[in-house]
Amino acid sequence: MIAPKLMHADEGQPPSLKSSRPQEPEENARNRAENQEEVIMKKTVFLGALTVAGLAAGASAAATLDDVKARGKLNCGVATGVPGFAAPDANGRWEGFDVSVCRAVAAAVLGDSDAVEFVPTTGKTRFTALSSGEIDMLARNTTWTLSRDVDLKFTFVGVNYYDGQGFMVPKDLGVSSAKELDGATVCIQTGTTTELNLAEFFRANNMSYEPVPIETQAEALQQYNAGACDVYTTDASGLAAARSTFEDPTSSVILPEIISKEPLGPLVRHGDNEWGDIVRWTLNALIAAEEFGITSTNIGELSAAAGDNPEVNRLLGTEGNLGEMLGLDAGWAKAAIMSGGNYGEVFEKNIGENTPIGLARGLNAQWRDGGLIYSPPFR
Amino acid sequence: MTTMTDPHHQGGFKLSMLIYDSRYRSITIQIVALIGFLTLIGWLINNTGQNLADLGKEPSFGFMTEGAGYDINQRLLDYTSTDTHLRASFLGLLNTLLVAVMGCITATVIGVMVGVARLSHNWIISRLMAFYVEMFRNVPVLLWIVLAMAVMIESMPSPRAFRGEDPAATMSLFDTVAFTNRGVYVPEPLFSNSLGNIHLFGTSSLRFDVSLDLIVFLVVFIGGLLISRMIGKRANATQEKTGVRPTVWHIRLAVVAVPTLTVLWALGFYLGYPELKGFNFAGGTHMRNSLIALWLALSLYTAAFIAEIVRAGILAISKGQTEAASALGLRPRRTMSLVILPQALRVIIPPLISNYLNLTKNSSLAIAVGYMDITGTLGGITMNQTGRELEAILLLMLVYLSISLTISAVMNWYNNSVKLKER
Numbered sequence: 099m100i101a102p103k104l105m106h107a108d109e110g111q112p113p114s115l116k117s118s119r120p121q122e123p124e125e126n127a128r129n130r131a132e133n134q135e136e137v138i139m140k141k142t143v144f145l146g147a148l149t150v151a152g153l154a155a156g157a158s159a160a161a162t163l164d165d166v167k168a169r170g171k172l173n174c175g176v177a178t179g180v181p182g183f184a185a186p187d188a189n190g191r192w193e194g195f196d197v198s199v200c201r202a203v204a205a206a207v208l209g210d211s212d213a214v215e216f217v218p219t220t221g222k223t224r225f226t227a228l229s230s231g232e233i234d235m236l237a238r239n240t241t242w243t244l245s246r247d248v249d250l251k252f253t254f255v256g257v258n259y260y261d262g263q264g265f266m267v268p269k270d271l272g273v274s275s276a277k278e279l280d281g282a283t284v285c286i287q288t289g290t291t292t293e294l295n296l297a298e299f300f301r302a303n304n305m306s307y308e309p310v311p312i313e314t315q316a317e318a319l320q321q322y323n324a325g326a327c328d329v330y331t332t333d334a335s336g337l338a339a340a341r342s343t344f345e346d347p348t349s350s351v352i353l354p355e356i357i358s359k360e361p362l363g364p365l366v367r368h369g370d371n372e373w374g375d376i377v378r379w380t381l382n383a384l385i386a387a388e389e390f391g392i393t394s395t396n397i398g399e400l401s402a403a404a405g406d407n408p409e410v411n412r413l414l415g416t417e418g419n420l421g422e423m424l425g426l427d428a429g430w431a432k433a434a435i436m437s438g439g440n441y442g443e444v445f446e447k448n449i450g451e452n453t454p455i456g457l458a459r460g461l462n463a464q465w466r467d468g469g470l471i472y473s474p475p476f477r
Numbered sequence: 478m479t480t481m482t483d484p485h486h487q488g489g490f491k492l493s494m495l496i497y498d499s500r501y502r503s504i505t506i507q508i509v510a511l512i513g514f515l516t517l518i519g520w521l522i523n524n525t526g527q528n529l530a531d532l533g534k535e536p537s538f539g540f541m542t543e544g545a546g547y548d549i550n551q552r553l554l555d556y557t558s559t560d561t562h563l564r565a566s567f568l569g570l571l572n573t574l575l576v577a578v579m580g581c582i583t584a585t586v587i588g589v590m591v592g593v594a595r596l597s598h599n600w601i602i603s604r605l606m607a608f609y610v611e612m613f614r615n616v617p618v619l620l621w622i623v624l625a626m627a628v629m630i631e632s633m634p635s636p637r638a639f640r641g642e643d644p645a646a647t648m649s650l651f652d653t654v655a656f657t658n659r660g661v662y663v664p665e666p667l668f669s670n671s672l673g674n675i676h677l678f679g680t681s682s683l684r685f686d687v688s689l690d691l692i693v694f695l696v697v698f699i700g701g702l703l704i705s706r707m708i709g710k711r712a713n714a715t716q717e718k719t720g721v722r723p724t725v726w727h728i729r730l731a732v733v734a735v736p737t738l739t740v741l742w743a744l745g746f747y748l749g750y751p752e753l754k755g756f757n758f759a760g761g762t763h764m765r766n767s768l769i770a771l772w773l774a775l776s777l778y779t780a781a782f783i784a785e786i787v788r789a790g791i792l793a794i795s796k797g798q799t800e801a802a803s804a805l806g807l808r809p810r811r812t813m814s815l816v817i818l819p820q821a822l823r824v825i826i827p828p829l830i831s832n833y834l835n836l837t838k839n840s841s842l843a844i845a846v847g848y849m850d851i852t853g854t855l856g857g858i859t860m861n862q863t864g865r866e867l868e869a870i871l872l873l874m875l876v877y878l879s880i881s882l883t884i885s886a887v888m889n890w891y892n893n894s895v896k897l898k899e900r
């Protein structure tokens with residue numbers, strides 16, 4: 099490998115560009131997030147090109163786990179701001195459903211759910227950021243597709259939200275079905291599966307439309323709210339998140355058609371299977387914890403000593419050596435679950451029916467409850 | 478030269494002379510630097526290939542012939558999402574050229590006016606122009622682009638506002654132009670006896686339709702202009718010979734206007750007006766808000782620089798020229814257009830070229846407002862959907878390089894034709 103030392107493209111960056119300092123008023127936090135996004139967007143594209151141009155070499159083959167441990171921080175790519183999924187709160191602390199996955203991995207690997215450097219990425223910059231090694235993993239409403247896996251060379255470690263693409267229109271437009279959208283102006287985020295599905299849907303239904311390509315959800319909503327586009331389309335979960343930020347959420351309706359399958363999940367680069375395993379089983383640990391009724395409240399008790407359920411014991415490290423196999427401590431899964439609760443808790447806290455986002459579990463219920471959320475056994 | 482520095486006479490060539498002999502030293506240094514540079518390039522290329530191979534991503538341009546899968550809002554030619562990435566890039570290139578050409582023209586017009594006005598003796602005018610120049614020169618163009626877009630989106634009515642019995646917004650200019658926050662819809666020229674299009678390059682990705690109506694119109698119009706110029710020259714010659722200038726302006730006007738109007742009439746020229754249909758206006762030409770924002774911001778920004786160049790060019794012409802011109806009885810306006818500007822042009826053109834190049838390259842900021850130029854198509858969606866960063870960036874560099882070199886070549890040719898011919 100040539101110049102292995104040069105490959106940490108992010109090392110030379112002033113930390114202030116990326117770190118989110120706590121204790122700042124909301125306004126500043128927002129602005130900073132936006133600036134970060136711009137800086138990072140540019141940086142990523144250039145670094146991406148440079149990486150491939152050879153100055154930052156061979157990021158994929160390195161042992162990511164060692165890098166993360168040496169750095170003491172996990173670099174995790176998230177969205178630039180989707181409430182409920184990934185957004186800085188009033189104190190500038192990142193919160194959300196996707197953010198929880200990052201925190202769980204940081205807790206499992208480093209024992210500290212705050213040891214995460216959140217890197218806001220847009221639909222366009224996320225893959226360059228991941229393949230260039232700027233981030234160790236990506237948890238950003240990203241759809242698992244064949245070409246992203248095979249051609250872009252990313253390993254999707256699982257699905258944390260089963261979604262599909264929907265449409266949102268202002269209520270006073272009087273539209274009740276996506277089939278009535280012929281001729282509409284549609285805001286879309288570029289670099290997403292959304293724009294490809296959209297093209298196919300309108301073609302298949304023999305309708306025309308005017309796409310307005312946009313980089314981030316925030317910009318899209320600005321145009322949508324000003325009436326510069328009639329329709330906003332993205333994953334249905336993203337629509338719910340977007341609508342929750344409106345002054346009057348009932349002024350927009352989400353149309354009944356769901357035009358695609360969007361299994362969203364965390365991903366890592368090809369080439370480091372050990373690291374992929376860690377992220378995969380951390381996500382599975384959260385899912386299994388819900389299945390076995392391990393919650394953030396009873397986990398202290400359950401992990402104090404081995405209980406009757408051997409799988410719970412193996413998961414929590416009171417029996418067997420699963421942690422060692424992964425190259426982690428025995429308490430890895432316990433730390434991950436304690437960082438934000440089990441899958442169900444994370445869901446309810448960030449996007450569940452009692453939050454402004456208000457999503458029902460639906461497909462994302464445990465398999466026992468008729469959903470698709472299912473963890474392979476911990477054995 | 479003296480024999481002092483010529484060691485050949487004192488003994489044979491020694492290797493140390495490569496460094497100590499002033500005749501060889503500079504060559505030695507250059508060769509060493511060249512070898513170093515080439516090694517660096519070679520290492521970069523080799524390393525890139527190696528790393529891409531490790532990632533399993535051998536460089537290949539095959540993706541350009543695969544289906545693009547995405548739609549483009551502004552299309553100067555036909556395009557659907559089933560076309561190839563190459564076609565998408567080609568449409569992006571045309572969009573780049575469109576905004577660059579429009580921008581260069583408006584920037585030049587505004588720049589020359591502002592540059593001249595800034596030298597005005599009228600205090601208010603010259604201060605105002607100075608204010609304009611400093612405002613635009615000292616704020617990054619990206620901010621101007623984003624600002625222009627934001628102002629348009631927020632301040633203009635959406636097409637929805639035009640609907641209903643008692644609409645909140647109405648069309649301007651006798652119901653012919655609609656200003657909306659999605660852009661401006663203007664009437665479009667149409668022909669009822671259209672001659673159709675010529676299709677170039679068959680069904681390939683670079684297929685290109687050219688309107689025969691436009692060609693016929695241009696041929697007749699330019700032909701008229703040429704004849705009119707010939708008549709003007711003849712009139713000049715007569716004036717030189719006889720001292721009397723024959724009145725020719727009405728003939729000159731007629732040779733341009735009559736054939737042009739006849740052609741328009743024969744082709745059945747009429748205007749198609751925009752009209753609210755469904756979600757949007759239909760008919761007419763839609764100048765998208767992204768195009769307008771980009772065009773305005775690039776023009777105003779570059780015009781500030783051009784204004785300074787024009788001012789410098791004018792100031793470079795010695796004051797004696799103005800004095801001589803007024804001694805001959807020329808009025809100030811004619812002094813400017815006949816004496817000062819033609820000379821100033823020679824100073825102005827070289828830096829003007831670099832401003833045209835800047836404008837063209839700055840147009841790649843288009844993506845900030847979602848204008849689908851080549852950076853938005855090839856360097857944006859295509860790159861992102863295919864993951865071919867290196868290939869896409871290389872192609873982009875090649876494209877911008879070619880555009881820039883072409884602009885330079887054309888402008889240099891023009892510069893040579895106006896430059897001082899020493900006799």
Ligand SMILES: N[C@@H](CCC(=O)N[C@@H](CS)C(=O)NCC(=O)O)C(=O)O
Pocket residue numbers: 176177178179180219220221238239240241287289290291292313314315316332333335336337360362
């Ligand atoms: N799932 C699709 C679309 C993902 C996407 O862009 N979602 C939006 C809305 S949920 C988003 O995350 N935006 C984040 C941002 O604006 O930064 C994909 O992977 O291509």
